[in-house]
Amino acid sequence: MSDSVIYKTQGQIAYLLLNSAPVNGLGQAVRQGLSDGFAQASQDNTIKAIVVGSNIGPFCGGADIAEFSAGTFADKPLLPQVFNQIDASSKPVIAAIDGLALGGGLELALACDYRVATNKAKLGLPEVHLGILPGAGGTQRLPRLAGIANALQMIVSGTPVSAQQAQQLGFVDLVVKEGEDVITAATNYAEQLLAQQAPALNCADMPVDRESLPSDYFAEFRKSIERKTRGFYAPERCIQAVEAACVLPLVDGLKKEGELFLECINTPQARAQQHLFFAERAAGKVPGVAKDTQARPVKKVAVIGSGTMGGGIVMNFLNAGFATTMLDLNAQALERGVGVIRKNYEITAKKGKLTGQQVEQRMGLLTTSTQYSDIQDADLVIEAVFEKMDVKKAVFKTLDECCKPGAILATNTSTLDVNEIAEATSRPQDVIGLHFFSPANVMRLLEVVRAEKTSPDVIKTVLGCAAKIKKLPVVVGVCFGFVGNRMLEPYGREALRLLLEGATPEQIDRVLTEFGFPMGFCSMIDLAGNDISYLTRQAHPEVTQGDPSYGALVDSLYELGHYGQKTGCGFYQYNGRDKSANPDVITLAEQAAFKHGITRREISDQEVLERCLYPLINEGALILEEGIAARASDCDLIYVNGYGFPAWRGGPMQYANEIGLTNVLNALNKYKEQLGEYGERWFKPAPLLQKLATDGKSFNAV
Numbered sequence: 001m002s003d004s005v006i007y008k009t010q011g012q013i014a015y016l017l018l019n020s021a022p023v024n025g026l027g028q029a030v031r032q033g034l035s036d037g038f039a040q041a042s043q044d045n046t047i048k049a050i051v052v053g054s055n056i057g058p059f060c061g062g063a064d065i066a067e068f069s070a071g072t073f074a075d076k077p078l079l080p081q082v083f084n085q086i087d088a089s090s091k092p093v094i095a096a097i098d099g100l101a102l103g104g105g106l107e108l109a110l111a112c113d114y115r116v117a118t119n120k121a122k123l124g125l126p127e128v129h130l131g132i133l134p135g136a137g138g139t140q141r142l143p144r145l146a147g148i149a150n151a152l153q154m155i156v157s158g159t160p161v162s163a164q165q166a167q168q169l170g171f172v173d174l175v176v177k178e179g180e181d182v183i184t185a186a187t188n189y190a191e192q193l194l195a196q197q198a199p200a201l202n203c204a205d206m207p208v209d210r211e212s213l214p215s216d217y218f219a220e221f222r223k224s225i226e227r228k229t230r231g232f233y234a235p236e237r238c239i240q241a242v243e244a245a246c247v248l249p250l251v252d253g254l255k256k257e258g259e260l261f262l263e264c265i266n267t268p269q270a271r272a273q274q275h276l277f278f279a280e281r282a283a284g285k286v287p288g289v290a291k292d293t294q295a296r297p298v299k300k301v302a303v304i305g306s307g308t309m310g311g312g313i314v315m316n317f318l319n320a321g322f323a324t325t326m327l328d329l330n331a332q333a334l335e336r337g338v339g340v341i342r343k344n345y346e347i348t349a350k351k352g353k354l355t356g357q358q359v360e361q362r363m364g365l366l367t368t369s370t371q372y373s374d375i376q377d378a379d380l381v382i383e384a385v386f387e388k389m390d391v392k393k394a395v396f397k398t399l400d401e402c403c404k405p406g407a408i409l410a411t412n413t414s415t416l417d418v419n420e421i422a423e424a425t426s427r428p429q430d431v432i433g434l435h436f437f438s439p440a441n442v443m444r445l446l447e448v449v450r451a452e453k454t455s456p457d458v459i460k461t462v463l464g465c466a467a468k469i470k471k472l473p474v475v476v477g478v479c480f481g482f483v484g485n486r487m488l489e490p491y492g493r494e495a496l497r498l499l500l501e502g503a504t505p506e507q508i509d510r511v512l513t514e515f516g517f518p519m520g521f522c523s524m525i526d527l528a529g530n531d532i533s534y535l536t537r538q539a540h541p542e543v544t545q546g547d548p549s550y551g552a553l554v555d556s557l558y559e560l561g562h563y564g565q566k567t568g569c570g571f572y573q574y575n576g577r578d579k580s581a582n583p584d585v586i587t588l589a590e591q592a593a594f595k596h597g598i599t600r601r602e603i604s605d606q607e608v609l610e611r612c613l614y615p616l617i618n619e620g621a622l623i624l625e626e627g628i629a630a631r632a633s634d635c636d637l638i639y640v641n642g643y644g645f646p647a648w649r650g651g652p653m654q655y656a657n658e659i660g661l662t663n664v665l666n667a668l669n670k671y672k673e674q675l676g677e678y679g680e681r682w683f684k685p686a687p688l689l690q691k692l693a694t695d696g697k698s699f700n701a702v
């Protein structure tokens, strides 16, 4: 038998202990070990019960996902076969669960007859997040053990539950206290079962209670998740599998589940979602930051600026239990900032997501000040003041004078040069960019901007802090807009140019939302305020590369005071929640087109999509070439988590991989030719894209 599963016996009980670090992934060797162990225990007449547990701590993190892309998940024995073998055992089988029982790990536990778990265990079926469904019996056994509604909720949301919740739902039999050894507890449980002559249970004999649910239950459930799952393929297949569990005997339900699993596994969506899964793990590996780099201790945090971003950033740290000082030179702004934080917490408490005591606890961690001398003992300072270089430099000079040696000095700038800000101090090695996204207390993405002199231990420290405040940190280099906003620039440039060439805001937004963005570019600019886009361009005229038509329509709207939603008018007109076309936009576009010698024409939806997306992808290739991002998957994480790029497409670079880099390259070349001088200026393919396409490779090769 393989070392991946340890087989041992003690008295009447056989133990199968998974032994495959780090999380007992169910690769071929583990599957084989389980199957062999069960065969051995079944044949041994002295064995009366079987305990399945872990030799390394966590019970089981699930299938070995790398096997999906390699195709080896189909190497025998197949996971469903092994679990059917366990379910069919004539001897009681007890799962002993500590730590994780996720995906295939929970399906393994469900195939056992009884489950004993520690109160720290997490049990769930997160397959839907990988674009697939639980394909080893989870969709058939969980409804039988936990009821249809509970199972459906767990399978479609992918959200795990605690051992206590699992016991309430009926699929954990015993929860053991912290510190108790779960294998000992499972052994005691097995002995009790044997003393009671408790039978081995077979899921096939368990009824599914469909009658207690309304006849339109599944239809209503579908409606309830419609918005959240728009565009995703797997949730509907999960529902169909649970529906099958309601009407089919177990053996046929398992067959149906297997068919639905195969329908999902080879789709671009499953590849995209698995790409993002691996991308998150890869993002933690930062070139130049060694594994054994020591992080600096961070206990006290200070945030400079109590405006929109400062307040949101402060909340992250209060939520994670950090003593935090919010500093603003303007006492009124400071008071307003504290008020906004309290109000946000109170709204959350009203929704029942925080208790009154928790609100006070968090507010109790907050101190405020208008004096820099009050933050001299802060370990981490995050600046979120006005976006002006002279203001930022003055703040960093003051921080340099007042902060203790070794304090990390971070800036939340969106567009300014972090190297220049760092040089305003005598300690550029301690300076870093922490680019939070708005609303900063909600958005998970954090661009960590590594300046030329930022020291590796500073990066290591902020990555640790990011994990504590539950952010997804992606390390990027210094350039205008870093990764996210830099890639957004050509996307927006093309959307605005297409309006001059003949497209309408409605067409652009429709094409982009049909692609999967939650909103199109014109609606997005209206929401953010086109004054921001106008003023940023004024401050950074170099982005236009001398193109006089660049952003022309935004200029016209700005000059009319039509800033978007905040003034009730922008690309659209707003009346409360109602949004309608702004008829002036066409006239303004015609005037701008005339001024810049652009001939208006009918624009196809395909052109809208290609011209918005391909330059964005091309910019990603330039970013990779320049080393601003370490890997294409980092750009994807930024786009999916910060810019609404549909997760089921895996991010712009993965989308390009999926449609083929040659197609992207050919389209860029086509527009380069078709659009004359404009095309020559903006549609030059990045050398990296050209090379990869010519070599028949994808961005994953970088």
Ligand SMILES: NC(=O)c1ccc[n+]([C@@H]2O[C@H](COP(=O)([O-])OP(=O)(O)OC[C@H]3O[C@@H](n4cnc5c(N)ncnc54)[C@H](O)[C@@H]3O)[C@@H](O)[C@H]2O)c1
Residues within 6 Å of the ligand: 304, 305, 306, 307, 308, 309, 310, 327, 328, 329, 330, 333, 334, 383, 384, 385, 386, 387, 388, 391, 395, 412, 413, 414, 415, 435, 436, 437, 438
């Ligand atoms: N708003 C966004 O969506 C967003 C997103 C990402 C990053 N950012 C960046 O975050 C920073 C702050 O943006 P915001 O939208 O919160 O601005 P804001 O205008 O809402 O707040 C800025 C605050 O800084 C204070 N302030 C100004 N100078 C100061 C000084 N010298 N010392 C202490 N306090 C000072 C002001 O009183 C004000 O309360 C900017 O650099 C911006 O580019 C903003």
